[in-house]
Amino acid sequence: MRKKMCCNCKKSQCLKLYCECFANKTFCAGCNCVNCLNTEDNRVERDKAMQTTLERNPIAFDPKITHDAYIVCCSVTTHNIPRRTER
Ligand SMILES: [Zn+2]
Numbered sequence: 417m418r419k420k421m422c423c424n425c426k427k428s429q430c431l432k433l434y435c436e437c438f439a440n441k442t443f444c445a446g447c448n449c450v451n452c453l454n455t456e457d458n459r460v461e462r463d464k465a466m467q468t469t470l471e472r473n474p475i476a477f478d479p480k481i482t483h484d485a486y487i488v489c490c491s492v493t494t495h496n497i498p499r500r501t502e503r
Pocket residue numbers: 423424425429430434435436437438444447449454
């Protein structure tokens with residue numbers, strides 16, 4: 417069931433939610449990322465980054481939220497906008 421993530425991070429060092437691996441709480445392996453810090457060797461820094469992320473967004477790693485924070489944001493917003501049904 418576990419789909420292999422493969423990110424292409426260049427600047428986030430894979431410690432931001434932009435990184436699919438990080439957002440899914442998995443380590444990067446075989447990704448196309450540059451300067452990756454989302455590795456087991458870098459556990460400490462990674463944990464810190466996770467803490468920071470959670471402080472800013474307590475539901476960042478909520479299982480209900482898929483890896484793409486942007487899509488979630490957009491769909492929530494769209495959902496909340498009252499639809500114009502009048503003609
Ligand atoms: Zn990444």
